[in-house]
Amino acid sequence: MTELRPLAGDLREPSRALAQALRExxxxxxxxxRRYAARRNRDAGTFSRYLSGTRVPPWEVVMDLFTDLAExxxxxxxxxxxxxxxxxxxxxVEAGTSPQHxxxxxxxxxxxxxxxxxxxxxxxxxxxxxxxxxxxQIADLEVRLSQLEAEWQxxxxxxxxxxxxxxxxxxxxxxxxxxxGEVARLAAELEATRRCREQAEERCLLLERQLxxxxxxxxxxxxxxxxPDPVPLVRTLxxxxxxxxxxxxxxxxxxxxxxxxxxxxxxxxxxxxLKALLDHDDFAVILxxxxxxxxxxxxxxxxxxxxxxxxxxxxxxxxxxxDDPEHSARGYAAGAVDYIGKPFxxxxxxxxxxxxxxxxxxxxxxxx
Numbered sequence: 001m002t003e004l005r006p007l008a009g010d011l012r013e014p015s016r017a018l019a020q021a022l023r024e025x026x027x028x029x030x031x032x033x034r035r036y037a038a039r040r041n042r043d044a045g046t047f048s049r050y051l052s053g054t055r056v057p058p059w060e061v062v063m064d065l066f067t068d069l070a071e072x073x074x075x076x077x078x079x080x081x082x083x084x085x086x087x088x089x090x091x092x093v094e095a096g097t098s099p100q101h102x103x104x105x106x107x108x109x110x111x112x113x114x115x116x117x118x119x120x121x122x123x124x125x126x127x128x129x130x131x132x133x134x135x136x137q138i139a140d141l142e143v144r145l146s147q148l149e150a151e152w153q154x155x156x157x158x159x160x161x162x163x164x165x166x167x168x169x170x171x172x173x174x175x176x177x178x179x180x181g182e183v184a185r186l187a188a189e190l191e192a193t194r195r196c197r198e199q200a201e202e203r204c205l206l207l208e209r210q211l212x213x214x215x216x217x218x219x220x221x222x223x224x225x226x227x228p229d230p231v232p233l234v235r236t237l238x239x240x241x242x243x244x245x246x247x248x249x250x251x252x253x254x255x256x257x258x259x260x261x262x263x264x265x266x267x268x269x270x271x272x273x274l275k276a277l278l279d280h281d282d283f284a285v286i287l288x289x290x291x292x293x294x295x296x297x298x299x300x301x302x303x304x305x306x307x308x309x310x311x312x313x314x315x316x317x318x319x320x321x322x323d324d325p326e327h328s329a330r331g332y333a334a335g336a337v338d339y340i341g342k343p344f345x346x347x348x349x350x351x352x353x354x355x356x357x358x359x360x361x362x363x364x365x366x367x368x
Contacts (some may be wrong), residue, residue: 004051011053014091014096015096025066040068056092058336093345126224131183135183155279209358217350218353239277240283241273243272244268245269256349259350270296274303277304283315284359284361285313288336297319301331302334305335311335315333315336316338320338320341
């Protein structure tokens, strides 16, 4: 594992160009593959496949190479060099997409959603036990206070002596009020945890349907488009609203989704998206770019969710910020039901859109 494997012979040109660029960066480190993999706590075989072109590495692996090379040479990489490699990496990702890659992406998202669900379940159990304990303490205090109040009612003439005999009455009342405050806080936190778990469970179900769509299409038609689950025939095709300020991105998404039975409505801004939603009220799903001028995706989604006629339309955010938990959490808070990282995998995009349009058709048929 100390020597570089030769470039694979059946590589596509984008993958070959990226692999050659990475090999040049790695050669500047003057270390073996095994030693560098150990330095970065990575699998040497996987890293070797990155350099031979048989696998496209995550972007963070490429940035680690730039960082280590800058440390070794004592000079940072130029923005031009980073941008050049970024372009090669994007081209290799787009050229190297496959059903297996889509499955890996969706399985990773499914694992994240399942992790949130499991953590919420454990947290809910802990909060439930704490809530029950506080309620028992309050009940005990209520009994003790009731006993004292009964004694006061029965023996008014002994009220002064009773107060002297029970100097801790005020302390008991304060303790009860404190516990009631804790109960209210724990109940609110438990409810928030339950909502988080329900949302994670819903996301797990969606991701499982998306995985089934990719796998079914791969088994049945190879590179054919992912078709939605069969539903009774309807007269009109479901509409998909695509919002992106970059014309090239709109064209790319339209090309990827053209094989699905649906009507695509592309717009280039958040304002145009709001206008399109006024003209049409039967969109099955909205694909929303996050970074747009004047009105970004989060602000546009907030406007949509405030409208009664559009608030139930599912929104999928398209973000160049990857799977950063902060950004995905902000997207869900803004009303999104899903997200896709850029550059997007065509199989993932088709699977997500196909599932949501299938759900839309099922609901429309059930309403009729």
